[in-house]
Amino acid sequence: MRAYTEPWWVQLPEGFSTPEFDTEIWTPRKPLVIVPSRLIDSSAPVYGYGTPGPTDNDLLSQHDGVPMGEHITVHGRVTDSWGRPVRDMLVEIWQANAAGKYVHDHDPTPKPHDPHFTGAGRTLTNAHGEYTFKTIKPGAYPWWRDPEAWRAQHIHFGLTGRGLTERYVTQMQFPGDPLLSRDPVVSTIPDAKARERLVAELDWEAAIPGITVGYRFDIVLGGVHATPAEH
Ligand SMILES: [Fe+2]
Known part of the structure; x- marks a missing residue:
């Protein structure tokens, strides 16, 4: 057995003195490169x-014209781990347009923008923890890291309580979407029941007859029943 008096992680390779090891190898020799921040680096719109x-x-009403796509109502209830409604929570959503294109210039997909749709709300x-949005069903889009993978149709959610440390980020998926099985983000969740909690349910009670299809996403x-969150 090897005998030594110091833990292995403080033993230096032969030929290295402590000053050389600390200052010449581990200290950067060139100026740090400042990577410009881009909108895509942010986890949510500002x-x-x-x-x-x-x-x-x-x-649907943020511009002069009507957005392209299937108009939907998305509503739901926000509860804590004890099932109690969370009131006065800021619920933010952001999403692609009906073609699967985000409004920012860093979206590389060769798809059209919709001048009547920004994709942020x-x-x-309310006092019962309920929220409602009117929007369009977003299109799926190819995942830039793997041309074989697609992001299924989804809406990003960011929920903020009384402090920024309480922010909760997740995504809503659509029921019956065949691309769910090819979605590289959803696939990172090993628990099938947890993946199901990301899928909204069709809700005709929330639909506006002749105008929107309703979905419920609690x-x-x-x-133990938490909606999977992004970290
Ligand atoms: Fe997305």
């Missing part, structure tokens, strides 16, 4: 600090 307006949760939960912020 909405500002103002109180959500009355139409901020209606992504926000609202506050969000649980912790506990």
Whole structure:
């Protein structure tokens, strides 16, 4: 057995003195490269600090024209790990347009922008922890890291409580989407039941007859039934 007096991680390779090891090998010899931040590096759009307006949760009416695509109503209830509704929670969503294109310039997919759709909205939960959005069903898009993989249709959710440390980020998927099995993000969740908790349910009670299809997406912020979150 090898005998030594110091843990292995403080033993230096032969020929290295401590000053050389610390200063010449581990210290950067060139100036640090500052990587410019881009919108795509952010985990969410920047909405500002103002109180959500009355139409901020209606992504169908943010421009002069009507967005392309299937118009939908998305609603749900936000609860904590004890099943209690979470009121006054800021719920932000962001998503691709009906063609599967995000509004920012760093989206590399060769698809068209929709001049009548930005893809960002926000609202506050009411006293029962409920939220509602009107928007369009987003298109799927190819995953830039792997041409064989596709992101299934999804809406990003960011939920913020009274402090930024309480932020909860997740994604809503659509029921029956055949691309769910090829989605590289959803596939990272090993528990099949947890993956199912990301899938909204069709909800005709929430539909606006002749205008929108309704979906319900409840969000649980912790506990054994928690909605899977991004970290
Ligand atoms: Fe996305």
